[in-house]
Amino acid sequence: MRLVWGDVLGVERERAGLQRLRVQPDDGAEAAALCYPALSGACAAGDRVLLNTTAVDLALGTGGAHLVVTRVPAGSAEAGACPVGMALDDPSGGHVMKLRYTPLQRDVVSVEAPESPSHDVMAEAVDVGGMPVVCCGLHSHVPLVAAAIRERRPGARIAYVMTDQAALPFAMSDVIAACTDAGLIDVSVSCGQAFGAGLEAVNLPSGLIAARLVGGADVAIVAIGPGVVGTGTALGHGGVAQGEAINACAAVGARAVASLRVSFADARERHRGVSHHSIIALTRIALAGATVAVPVLVDATQQERIDADLAGAGVWDRHDRFDVACELPDVRGVELRTMGRGPADDPAFFLAASAAGAAAASMV
Numbered sequence: 001m002r003l004v005w006g007d008v009l010g011v012e013r014e015r016a017g018l019q020r021l022r023v024q025p026d027d028g029a030e031a032a033a034l035c036y037p038a039l040s041g042a043c044a045a046g047d048r049v050l051l052n053t054t055a056v057d058l059a060l061g062t063g064g065a066h067l068v069v070t071r072v073p074a075g076s077a078e079a080g081a082c083p084v085g086m087a088l089d090d091p092s093g094g095h096v097m098k099l100r101y102t103p104l105q106r107d108v109v110s111v112e113a114p115e116s117p118s119h120d121v122m123a124e125a126v127d128v129g130g131m132p133v134v135c136c137g138l139h140s141h142v143p144l145v146a147a148a149i150r151e152r153r154p155g156a157r158i159a160y161v162m163t164d165q166a167a168l169p170f171a172m173s174d175v176i177a178a179c180t181d182a183g184l185i186d187v188s189v190s191c192g193q194a195f196g197a198g199l200e201a202v203n204l205p206s207g208l209i210a211a212r213l214v215g216g217a218d219v220a221i222v223a224i225g226p227g228v229v230g231t232g233t234a235l236g237h238g239g240v241a242q243g244e245a246i247n248a249c250a251a252v253g254a255r256a257v258a259s260l261r262v263s264f265a266d267a268r269e270r271h272r273g274v275s276h277h278s279i280i281a282l283t284r285i286a287l288a289g290a291t292v293a294v295p296v297l298v299d300a301t302q303q304e305r306i307d308a309d310l311a312g313a314g315v316w317d318r319h320d321r322f323d324v325a326c327e328l329p330d331v332r333g334v335e336l337r338t339m340g341r342g343p344a345d346d347p348a349f350f351l352a353a354s355a356a357g358a359a360a361a362s363m364v
Helices: 119-123 139-152 174-181 204-213 240-251 276-285 300-312 347-361
Strands: 003-015 018-025 031-035 048-052 066-072 096-098 106-108 132-135 158-162 187-191 199-201 219-223 255-259 291-295 320-324
Touching: 003 031, 003 066, 018 048, 018 066, 031 048, 119 204, 132 139, 132 240, 132 347, 139 158, 139 174, 139 219, 139 347, 158 174, 158 204, 187 204, 199 204, 204 219, 204 240, 219 240, 240 255, 240 276, 255 276, 255 347, 291 300, 291 347, 320 347
Parallel strands: 031 066, 132 219, 132 255, 158 187, 158 219, 187 199, 255 291, 291 320
Antiparallel strands: 003 018, 003 048, 018 031, 048 066, 096 106
């Protein structure tokens, strides 16, 4: 970890739960920074801020920005004097903590808690009645899945359920904010240690119940937030979250649809064809069956590779196949990117996610 003080030069833009700042660290070049007002209070030009610069210093891809830990408001200290402490007094009215036992632990009104207006609805609920749930391996699948569902079932109420195996602040996701503004997502749930969505849930199974019974969802999309972890090992990656989501679906009576991570542009062999993340999730982590959406591609060689990867790994020993011939759906202006690539760079990736949305729409 690396922490350094700096100055806020200005607020570049902001939305509910997030500010994007320009900052000047004391020992480095001017840079971007993210501030979550729920954790530190809102920043303004001239504030002194303590910045976590670790991810940028390590040249990690997601975000590309420092993170505000705390702030000292402008003008709160004279030169050479000890600064006046900043007080953030923002009680939620709830008693459930997220980011537990860290210096930034945050109280929330969890949808299940006694103080929640939805407590009675959640108290005995254990089943979502066969609601289709698309289980994604990457955050970048979400807009394609949502758009494919919306195109085929315009009146469906679509939920995004965010798990806590990647980014924890819900507000960090530009793509989810854009999907919500575009009318592709109607309700949101942040599960486990993730926080900041429209509904807060203690865990993923309960989050699916909340999406259905409190959010009124007809179909849900489960995905990690931005920032998937990969280590090049069999199990040390964020892709296992997809298998865990399939298991959660089985626990609450949902119909799981698996979205494949497919690429023919990734330089890493383990992600070419069907990514090893998807293979591991489906064959090692998922203990329950799912419907696996398989895109029908124009390129016969690519199609053969996908078919061979799935069959060779034994995916069909546990799961059902659902072939989908589809085109990219209307994403209503939401930017589509994955690993720096767009649809023209790696069409199979985007078609695979769209196929999962189309499969789920057929079940609504």
